[in-house]
Amino acid sequence: MMARRAPKPITEASLHNAALHYLERFAASTEMVRRVLRRRVERAARAGVAEREPALALVERVLARLAGAAVLDDGAFAAARVETLQRRGGSTRAIRARLAAQGLAGWPRAAPTWRTERRTPTSRRPCAWRAGAGSARSAAASARPTGCVIWACWRAPGSPPTSPAR
DSSP states (O other), rough: OOOOOOOOOHHHHHHHHHHHHHHHOOOOOOHHHHHHHHHHHHHHHHHHOHHHHHHHHHHHHHHHHHHOOOOOOOOOOHHHHHHHHHTTOOOOOHHHHHHHHTOOTOGGSSOOOOOOOOOOSSSSTTTTTGTOOOOTTOOHHOOOOOSSSGGGGGTTTSOOOOOOOO
């Protein structure tokens, strides 16, 4: 088992570069970047390479600098994350829990807004592949009215449940 290399000294430039490198690889909220930089500071402090308190102040300064340059935008990150989780079929509670875990618990702008508009047979539908809505759909299946986002779950009141035509 190889021993881990000793961490390098913590400077504002090294933290800034580490944050930019992280943001090149991942979309992240301010809190997520803060956690990454704090782990780096903690490793350096345990190794005796850096003092914890001044280095943590540097972390906050780097985060403020990135936010000022619009590199970190929690509102845009939260909106994109909500949209992604909605497309995957996440519930409101699950989406809010995921946002809270990513440091965005207090974002009212990130609250899920479920789409309730009626879809037409020609509009794009999320999860349409599950309902057999590929290019091989019949004309009768294309003419079926839709009552929700996934057309296969619509049926007229009082009619027995049916499987979608394939």
